[in-house]
Amino acid sequence: MSDNMFCFQCEQTASQAGCTGCAGVCGKSASTSKLQDELTGALMGLAKKYNDNRNEEITKLLIEGLFTTVTNVNFNDDTLKKMIADIRSYDIADEYDIINLWRENEDIRSLKSLILFGLRGMAAYAYHAMVLDYEDEEVNAFIYEGLISVSENLSFDKLLEKVLEVGKVNLKCMELLDRANTESYGMPEPTKVSLKIAKGPFIVITGHDLKDIKLLLEQTKDKGINIYTHGEMLPAHAYPELKKYPHLKGNFGTAWQNQQKEFDNIPGAILYTTNCLMPVKESYADRVFTTEVVSYPEMVHIGDEKDFTPVIEKALALGGYSEDVQMTGINGGTEVMTGFAHNTVLSNAEKIISEVKAGNISHFFLVGGCDGARTGRNYYTEFVKQSPKDSIILTLACGKYRFNDLDLGDISGLPRIMDMGQCNDAYSAIKVAVALSEAFECGVNELPLSMVLSWYEQKAVCILLTLLYLGIKDIYLGPTLPAFISKNVLEFLIENYGISPISTPENDLKKILNK
Missing domain, CATH: 1.20.1270.20 (Substrate Binding Domain Of Dnak; Chain:A; Domain 2)
Structure with missing residues (x-):
C-alpha cells in the first residue's frame, strides 16, 4: 500500500x-x-x-x-x-x-x-x-x-x-x-413532488439537514425566490412544518452523481448541507455555497450564524430561468412521491394485512440505499420494473432515483412504490418490518419481504450493521461488495446472514420468489 x-x-x-x-x-x-x-x-x-x-x-x-x-x-x-x-x-x-x-x-x-x-x-x-x-x-x-x-x-x-x-x-x-x-417538523405525509422548475429566481438545497432547509425557507419568505430540493433533501416535502411554505416548489434533478451535469450553468444558487458534494465545475462554481461540515476550497461557507443572505443575493442576481423548465426523472417521469414513513405505512397496516391475506399483495421489496456512478446500477431500475405486479416496493435514500419516477400503479389504492425518506429512514423500514412480523406472528425473516440494497458510503455501512444486529438475513447487496471486507469476513457474513451480491434482476427475482 x-x-x-x-x-x-x-x-x-x-x-x-x-x-x-x-x-x-x-x-x-x-x-x-x-x-x-x-x-x-x-x-x-x-x-x-x-x-x-x-x-x-x-x-x-x-x-x-x-x-x-x-x-x-x-x-x-x-x-x-x-x-x-x-x-x-x-x-x-x-x-x-x-x-x-x-x-x-x-x-x-x-x-x-x-x-x-x-x-x-x-x-x-x-x-x-x-x-x-x-x-x-x-x-x-x-x-x-x-x-x-x-x-x-x-x-x-x-x-x-x-x-x-x-x-x-x-x-x-x-x-x-x-x-x-x-x-x-411533524409526521411525514404522502406528498406529490413536481420536477418542474418555475421561471424566476431559485435556490437548490441538497443534503440531509432539515434544520437548514427550515431556516432557508424562513429567510426566503416573500422574496420572490423558489426553493427546490435535490438528492436526499427530497423527503423534506413530506414534513408538515416544511411543506407549508408555498415557495417550496419541487425537486431539481436526480441523485448526487449527476450534479456536475445537472448543475452546469444553472441560473440559481446551490446550498450543500451535507454530502454528497462532488468536485465543483467552473460553470457553476460561483453559485455554490456550503454549510455545516461541508467544505470545498474557495466556495463561500455559511457559518453557525446561518445567515443565508449571500445565497439569497446570488439567486436574485442570477434570476433563474426565463420560462418554466420541465425536468424529468431518469425514466422520463415528471413528478415523484415521498412521505411513506412508518407512521403512514402503519396507519394502513390493517388494509395491508388484509390485502396480503386476500392474495392481492404477494411480496414486499425494500429496494433502496445510496446511488452512485458505477455502471451496473441500472440493475435497480430493471429489478423494480420486473417485480411482480402484485408486489410493493418500499424505498429510501437516493438509490430511489433509479425508479421513483416510474408509474407502477397501485394495489387497492396502495401505491406500489412507497418512498420512506432519507437513508436514516431505514428506521421506518425496520419499524414496518417488525410490525408486520408481529401481525403475522412470525419472524422478520419469515415475512414475504426481501431487501435489495445499494451502497456507496459510510451511512450505508452503519445501516447494514443494524440489519445484521437485528438478525435480518438474505440481504442482496450491490452494485459491488465493499473492498474493505476480507474473504474470511465475507464468508462469515454469507454463512451466518446469507448476504448475497446482486447478479441480474431476472436471476435474483427468480431466486427470491422461488424460496
Missing part, C-alpha cells in the same frame, strides 16, 4: 481495492485523504483521553470530526487542518497512526474498518439530531468506546462483537433522529 494515500471506504474505490497515489475516485486529493487519516487518529486520542470524563464539548468534536471524514463531505485541507489543531489543543498524547490499521492482518483490518466506517455513518445521524437539540447518552458514549476499540489489540471475536454493537447503537441513533425530525 502506498503511504501517499490509501482509502477504500466507499463503493467506487479504485479497482474495487483502494484509491492510492495522488487522488481518489471521489475527487479528494492525497493531501486531503492523509489529513482525514490524521484527523481520525487525533479523534481516537481525544476519545481515549476523555472516555472517563466525557462532556458535551468533546462529544461534539468527536461527532463533527467523524462526520467530516464521510465520503463527499469535505475537500478543504484548511478546514481539516483547523479541526486537527482544535483537537490537539486539548493536549492529547496518544494519537493513533491510521497507517497501522491499513497494515493489520486483513481480517482484523476488515472488522476494524466496519467499526470505523460504521461510526462515521452513525456520527452523521447523531450530528443531525444534535443540531435539533436531541442527544442520547448511550450513542455518545459508544462513539468514544468505538473509536478506542479501533486502536486496540482485540481478537477477531471481540471485534466482531463490537461490529454488531455498532449496529445496535446505530438503531438507537436512527430512532433518535426520527424523533428529532418528526417532533420538530
